Amino acid sequence: MSNMSTETQDRVQHEPSHGSVRVHVISFAIMIVLTVVAFVLVGAGIAPAMVVPVILALAVIQVVLQLYDFMHLKERGHSFPTLFITSGALFGLIFIVVMVLWP
Amino acid sequence: MESQQTLVNATDRMQLGIETSTLEGRNKVLGFWVFLGGECALFASLFAIYLTLHGQTLHGPTAKELFNLPLIGLATLFLLTSSLTGVLGINAMHRGNRRSLLRWLGVTVLLGLAFLAVQVIEFITYAHEGFGFSTSPFSCAFYALVGFHGGHVAFGVMWISTLMLQLKKEGITARKAPKVFIASLYWHFVDVVWVFIFTVVYLMGIMGV
Missing domain, CATH: 1.20.5 (Single alpha-helices involved in coiled-coils or other helix-helix interfaces)
Structure with a gap:
């Protein structure tokens, strides 16, 4: 029993944490892209009526990403x-x- | 070493980390999510006030005249990156690597301080342009919302710094880990609020919405 637990622990501790570093960095890259898109849309001087719903949607996507990945809500x-x-x-x-x- | 033993027993409970290896740790994390739910309501109230009052600028400057897009972009970059370094710190904690954890937390604190420096510069500039707390309903709602968020960042910086001192002394233990974990949750939440602030206050403000 204790052997099995130790194995589980090793697997849990080593493999996924390296994998999740990659996932975190990918999430971060997506967040940066979403932010840059929002800033560029505003800087481009397009009609606000069209831009506002888009940047609000971008913000919501970014927040969901923060919650699910960075704040671990996706985990068991x-x-x-x-x-x-x-x-x-x-x-x-x-x-x-x-x-x-x-x- | 004791904490390693506790960790083994907890792997198939709530989640995989050392922070939930004890009942106290699990309750702390759960309780902190209740707090974050309350924080949502609190910040939403400040947003609601801002959205109601932001058109009433009286004789003071308007959002369009004040806000500086590159400066806000820089602040956003600092805070967003600090969110990544925070989660990488938690990753190091799960691997039991104290040095790496302390390094990532250190970077997180520095980026938080950089964000605060940008915000202080921003507020000083506004004050020189005649945009004080009591200039107009808009300025009052703006400083209440953005200042309250900045206060959260300042608190987070102090919180994580003191945790780093404790970690240096005690190491990653089953008692210390939940404290580090909830501090990181707090830090990500502060970033979540900032995403809405830069979108609703700054970007929409610059467009004159």
Whole structure:
């Protein structure tokens, strides 16, 4: 039993952590690209009505990437953290919609 | 060495890292996610206030006149990169490599300080252009939101620095690891908020939306 655990631990500790470094760097590269695209779109002087939905979508993609990869939500046993953070985000969205649309 | 033993017992529990090798560690991580859910609501309130008031500039400068796209890009680059170095630090912690962990955390803290330096320069410039906290409803909502985020960065810098001192003394133990892990969660969350700030406040502000 203890032998098996040690093997599991070795596998868990060495192989995936090197693999996940690569995944993290790829996520980071995607985030940088999304950021640069957002800045360039704004700098290009295209009509704001077209740019705003796009940069908001880019921001959401980037945040999902942060949460799932950098904050490890994609890993096993993260259903409660996902529930908490999405509830927080949902409440936040309601606050914003209500405040902006109220009058 | 004791922590290694605890780690073995925990590999098939919640997740794979040393930070959840004890019940205390698992509760800490779970509890921290509850806190982050609350932080979402808090920052969303500040965003809601900003979106309601940002058009009311009175006689003060407008967003379009103030914001400097390259400077914001630089701040974004610092904070985004610090998020990567933070997660690479956690990776080093999972491998049990203290030196690498301390190095990545050190880079993270330096990038956080660089971000704060850019923000201080930015706020000083605005103050010289007659854009103070009480200039207009817009300035008030802007400083409340962006300043509160900057305060979070400053707190994160102090938090991670003190953790580094503890790690130097104690090493990566089952007691220390959850503290490092939640500090990294906090740091990523601060970056998540910044993504919305640079999009909603700065980019939309420059476009005059």
